[in-house]
Each structure stands twice: as structure tokens, then as C-alpha cells.
Amino acid sequence: MSMAVDLTNAAPQGAKHFDVLIVGAGISGIDAAYHLQKECPGKSFVLLETQETFGGTWNTHKYPGIRSDSDLFTFGYGWKPWEGPLIATADEILNYLDDALDEQNIREHIRYRHQVEDASWSSKAKQWSLRVRDDESGEEVLFTGNFLWMCQGYYRHSEGYTPDFPGMDQFQGRIVHPQTWPEDMDYTDREVVVIGSGATAATLIPAMADDTKHITMLQRSPTYFYALPNRSVVRDMLLKIGVSAEWIHDIVRSDILANQKVITRRSFDDSEALKNELIAGARMHLGLDFDVEKHFTPSYRPWRQRLAVVPDGDLFQGIRSGKASVVTDQIETFTKDGILLKSGDELTTDIIITATGFNMSAMGDVNFSVDGEVVDFADCWGHRSIQFSGVPNMAWVFGYLRASWTLRADLVAGYICRLLNHMDEKGVKVVTPRLRDEDLQMEPLPFITEDNFNAGYIMRKVHLMPRQGDREPWVHSQDYFTEKESIPAADLEDGTLIYQ
Numbered sequence: 001m002s003m004a005v006d007l008t009n010a011a012p013q014g015a016k017h018f019d020v021l022i023v024g025a026g027i028s029g030i031d032a033a034y035h036l037q038k039e040c041p042g043k044s045f046v047l048l049e050t051q052e053t054f055g056g057t058w059n060t061h062k063y064p065g066i067r068s069d070s071d072l073f074t075f076g077y078g079w080k081p082w083e084g085p086l087i088a089t090a091d092e093i094l095n096y097l098d099d100a101l102d103e104q105n106i107r108e109h110i111r112y113r114h115q116v117e118d119a120s121w122s123s124k125a126k127q128w129s130l131r132v133r134d135d136e137s138g139e140e141v142l143f144t145g146n147f148l149w150m151c152q153g154y155y156r157h158s159e160g161y162t163p164d165f166p167g168m169d170q171f172q173g174r175i176v177h178p179q180t181w182p183e184d185m186d187y188t189d190r191e192v193v194v195i196g197s198g199a200t201a202a203t204l205i206p207a208m209a210d211d212t213k214h215i216t217m218l219q220r221s222p223t224y225f226y227a228l229p230n231r232s233v234v235r236d237m238l239l240k241i242g243v244s245a246e247w248i249h250d251i252v253r254s255d256i257l258a259n260q261k262v263i264t265r266r267s268f269d270d271s272e273a274l275k276n277e278l279i280a281g282a283r284m285h286l287g288l289d290f291d292v293e294k295h296f297t298p299s300y301r302p303w304r305q306r307l308a309v310v311p312d313g314d315l316f317q318g319i320r321s322g323k324a325s326v327v328t329d330q331i332e333t334f335t336k337d338g339i340l341l342k343s344g345d346e347l348t349t350d351i352i353i354t355a356t357g358f359n360m361s362a363m364g365d366v367n368f369s370v371d372g373e374v375v376d377f378a379d380c381w382g383h384r385s386i387q388f389s390g391v392p393n394m395a396w397v398f399g400y401l402r403a404s405w406t407l408r409a410d411l412v413a414g415y416i417c418r419l420l421n422h423m424d425e426k427g428v429k430v431v432t433p434r435l436r437d438e439d440l441q442m443e444p445l446p447f448i449t450e451d452n453f454n455a456g457y458i459m460r461k462v463h464l465m466p467r468q469g470d471r472e473p474w475v476h477s478q479d480y481f482t483e484k485e486s487i488p489a490a491d492l493e494d495g496t497l498i499y500q
């Protein structure tokens, strides 16, 4: 049922109104709700979530072994101690979020099966109107709000990205993308080929290897993997002497961040030595007779794509045991029985898993307009990569790609709450980022530059993302260690925020 409501000019009748509308009930949406309750008490809010439950990524992905590749001391919230292993399964993350919803009384604010389709800002009404599909009732529902907080993640949840490989329709076996893992998937004693060598492949292969006849990781080019014991020595020591969970969380988090700071710095300043150390690590696990040069030596410097963690070296163990193997080659075509490679070799297989990534989606596939004008975010400048030039009363969460996503979600949440309180103190209702005179001639730079981070899912869609500039507050550094100082200290009266 479609509603004939003009969303642009006035406050629509019959809408459900909240001070803040949060889109998404994943780790970022729950974080936004926590900060709002603590830092802006009294503001009403709702979380609108397409899926039937919370968790976002950790609910969407159901493939074997699904786990984080960040440690949970930094991927978990700053405000809720993590008490499990360093790397966690999706179930462990969902349990943690489930507890957070109860502890913070957030559950009652979530509307599940509510898909936000359109978001329209009206300058006259000084509010957003969201047209939402309620999948429970099949109706369209209207929500209005003063501030819109997009916590929709960075990719389309309904389906993953599969390149158009030649001859796919000829293959007589099963082709599966990990993001839409079939419930009836049976791979017992089957030959399996996994295309890709990112974190998903590194998770799937050890989780499936023992049950398959054989599993092959087919990669076009190698990835950096590093094996890490799935425990923290610091945590074990603190636990032994009876330190509280809150203190352990803070100390282990600080310890991990200090190490990450060194690795990030070295990935820029000392990349050759870091590269050699990572490759030596793979060699140590795989043995001297394994061709590490060919299969585990990437051509890019470390951290230009995510470093794939291998907890307790499980991927390497699978390869050493002979249950799993790696092929570095290119796909010529799919065939009836498998994949013909550019080298002329053929991989015969029963199942092909395309661990080929995500479909990036800048704003949860929501259509945006401001006073009737369609918003194209590629034409906007990111304001601290939290807000957008020309778009009033709106923020989004785009986390870190190198460090844990949540570290930035937390910084963004603190910033938005500070901004909302600042607006209340000023007695204004609207805030819109605008370029200052001195910013008008800025050269637009891509949202993420290729030399900073060049993962395929970003590069494929970077043209749809907002621009960045060469000066604050238009820079998108993706650097936690500078932003943890700059975002909390950001000047809200620097002339780039227009209040009305």
C-alpha cells in the first residue's frame, strides 16, 4: 500500500515522531542508542531494522565458522567489558549484544522488520520523514524525527558480490556465496573450491576442511595472513590475580591498541621489514618446502587491505594436514565439472564457494532528498566523515577498515551526542555542514585513496561515496590514533557547521 503523502513541505499527519531516528540495529545502532541514553537523556529515539533481529553482520552471515577477525576487546564497546576469547564467533558476539540490549534497556526501542526506503528532509518542518516498509503488517509506515543517525553498515545485506565469471551457467555442481549460505548445504566428503583469500575464505576453509573430501582456496593473488594465539597473555595474567572484568577490558584494550599503533605505523614507514616478518610467520607454520613465495607473498604493502588473522594458525594447520590446499591462478572459465584456469590446469569440484566479497551500499539503499531535491552523496563532502555538506541533521557511522569498526562507532556516537547537546544549549533545531569560503576551491579527493586502503569492495564503489578534502574537517583519515584525539576535541563553531 503506497501513501500519497508529500514528505517535503510539512510535518505529515499520522507519523510516529521521535527526536532521533536510528537506522540499523547492528553493533553501531546499539552503540548509538547507548550513547544517546547516557549523554542526551530525555531524547526519544527509535531503531528501525530491516531484519527480524539485532546484530546486523553477525546475524546476516551464517557460514561455517563465522567469526570476527578483530579482537573483541577493541571490537567490543568501550563501555561493556568483553570476557571471552580474543577472536569471537558470531554467536558469542550476538550473546554480547543481547546482554547489552538488556543491561541498557535498548530492546524496547527497536522496531524489527522495518525497512527504511525513503528519507526526506523538510526545511519547513525542520525534520526528517522516513517512509518505512513494515514487513510484519505489509504496510508502509511513516516516521518523523529531528535527527537521522544512519547505522546501516557499509554493504547490502540481502546478497553478496559475485563477479560474472565466464561459463558459470555450465557448472553442474552447486555455487554458493557465503553471505547467503543455504540451510541445507551439505559438503560432507565433497570436493570444494573456495574462490577468494580474504577473511571469509580464511574462516571457511579450516571450519569445513575436516568434513570435505578436499577443500581448495583459489586465489588470484595472495593476502597477508598472520597467525595469532586466540588468547591474551595479559588477560590471563590479570585474571589470575583477580583483577575486575572492567579493568581487564581497559588494560587488554590499551595493550592491543598500542601494538596496533606500532603495526599501522610500520605498515607505512617500515613496510618492507613488516612484510618480511608476516611472510616469515606463514613460512614457519607451513614448513620450508611450501611455496610461500607464490601463495603467501602479496604484491602490496601490509595493511593496504585488511590483514587476515588466523587464530591459532588454523588455516595453516589445514594446509599442512593436506585437507586443504592453495592455488594461485586466474579463472579462464567455469566448466561442467569445475574451473579451468588460465595456466591450463583444471580444478574438478562438486561445490564452488564464491568468497568474493560484498556489494557496498553507501546508505542502506535508502533514497534521500532534501526539500524535494534528490541527494547524491557522491556530490557531498564528508564532514569528519560523520556528516555531509548540504544535508541537515544527519550523521552516519562508517567505522575503521584497519582497526575495529566499533572504535569509530564509539567516537562518532560521542561526537553526535555532543553536537545535539550543543544545539540544545544554543536553542537551535538544525545543523548543516557547509564549505567555508576558503574551502570552496578544495580539490575533491576520493572517500578513500587507493594508496591508503585498496580492498576490492571499496574500490568498486568508491565513486558513489562522499568526497574528502585536504584539510579538516573534510579529511577522512581512517586513522584511529589521530581521530581519538581530534573527534572529541572538534570545534563545533569552526564555521563549517551552520546552525538555524
Ligand SMILES: Cc1cc2nc3c(=O)[nH]c(=O)nc-3n(C[C@H](O)[C@H](O)[C@H](O)COP(=O)(O)OP(=O)(O)OC[C@H]3O[C@@H](n4cnc5c(N)ncnc54)[C@H](O)[C@@H]3O)c2cc1C
Residues within 6 Å of the ligand: 023, 024, 025, 026, 027, 028, 029, 048, 049, 050, 051, 054, 055, 056, 057, 058, 061, 067, 068, 069, 070, 071, 075, 114, 115, 116, 117, 151, 152, 153, 154, 155, 157, 200, 363, 364, 365, 366, 397, 399, 400, 403, 404, 405, 406
Ligand atoms: C563476515 C564479516 C566479518 C567482519 N568482521 C569484522 C571484524 O572482525 N572487525 C571489524 O572491525 N569489522 C568487521 N566486519 C565489518 C562489519 O560489518 C562491522 O565491523 C560491523 O559489524 C558493522 O556494524 P554496523 O552496525 O555498523 O553495520 P551492520 O552490521 O552492517 O548492521 C547494519 C544493520 O542495518 C540494517 N539496515 C541496513 N539498511 C537498512 C534500511 N534501509 N532500513 C533498516 N535497516 C537497515 C541491516 O539490516 C543491519 O542489521 C565484518 C564484516 C563481515 C561481513
